[in-house]
């Protein structure tokens with residue numbers, strides 16, 4: 001596989017970024033460094049000369065990031081460095097996802113100011129292709145713009161990756177890199193309009209304070225962006241609260257983007273700068289196979305040239321059975337099921353099958369609370385006789401797009417898997 005290009009031409013490195021961020025997390029940030037040199041610059045390493053070359057020091061990042069993870073309830077931890085964890089389907093049953101049930105996807109560490117829950121001096125800079133560059137404090141954001149509360153979908157582009165054959169590298173998400181909490185913040189659009197977006201603007205670039213796993217303070221773990229047209233739609237928020245509480249450390253305290261409808265990698269955490277660019281952003285994780293799909297359908301396992309990869313934008317229509325849990329035994333002939341469905345836009349219909357997709361029955365489907373909130377469905381399924389069944393569910397959006405029974409178009413990194421969700425049911 002080709003190495004991913006992580007060009008950062010002209011991208012404000014941490015140096016530039018640090019200038020824009022009055023919060024001093026650099027000194028303590030070094031404690032999180034995971035090179036001998038990094039650690040050695042803040043404390044002596046008496047046995048440094050015996051350290052095996054093939055290892056990197058554990059450092060302290062891991063322990064503090066895992067402490068920030070502790071409040072999670074029942075998630076499946078996929079990786080602890082960086083922290084990545086998903087939510088089993090039956091724990092996503094709440095209509096509004098509680099913070100302790102929201103999946104976590106970190107590409108780097110959790111920044112020190114967040115671990116300390118210290119927002120003092122935090123600012124957001126908006127610069128680049130704008131008429132008036134802005135540096136806004138948290139109070140500026142709260143006072144100068146309309147504060148809105150929206151229930152918005154957050155789904156990792158790689159959700160469902162583990163079902164692809166052949167497998168794709170990356171976190172082996174099953175179905176749980178998804179959630180739909182309530183977010184409080186201001187519209188990204190309103191802030192961009194205050195800065196006065198120039199006609200030369202093409203793309204946003206999102207920059208945050210999370211440290212790179214190497215400990216190199218000049219490297220960003222991830223910096224993605226979205227087309228300026230998407231940024232100027234009313235739906236994306238710059239948020240500081242989840243379900244009425246400050247963002248938890250691990251979810252971007254004190255400030256993050258929430259860009260519904262797009263892969264959640266666009267929803268930058270620990271946000272301190274939005275750089276408006278006159279070209280498609282080329283920050284880390286914008287190139288190579290990162291969040292990019294082949295421009296044409298490819299056979300599974302194809303080695304696609306990276307020039308033929310296109311940036312992934314919208315997320316496909318999808319749904320999840322959140323009650324009952326898979327493996328349920330039923331004493332009787334009927335079973336009530338419920339769950340959520342979502343789309344880039346609105347879900348128009350929901351169907352349920354108990355015979356491996358031979359017949360489909362329409363489920364009850366609620367309207368979304370607001371645009372880009374997931375929608376709740378329920379149905380009563382009847383079984384003709386005892387035995388093993390699977391309940392399958394399938395959402396269809398307002399454009400008539402629906403979910404495939406098996407994985408959709410294979411792609412090198414396993415993005416955009418919206419195959420139907422199913423649970424096993426035993427009837428006795």
Ligand SMILES: Nc1nc2c(c(=O)[nH]1)N[C@H]1C(S)=C(S)[C@@H](COP(=O)(O)O)O[C@H]1N2
Pocket residue numbers: 102103104105106107108154155156157207208209210221222250251252263264265266267268269270271
């Ligand atoms: N600064 C920063 N923002 C980030 C990331 C990150 O590693 N660093 N990960 C992104 C990815 S890939 C995803 S899927 C979402 C996950 O958001 P969550 O951890 O709050 O669920 O955050 C996005 N924002």
Ligand SMILES: [Mo]
Pocket residue numbers: 105155156157158263264265
């Ligand atoms: Mo992601």
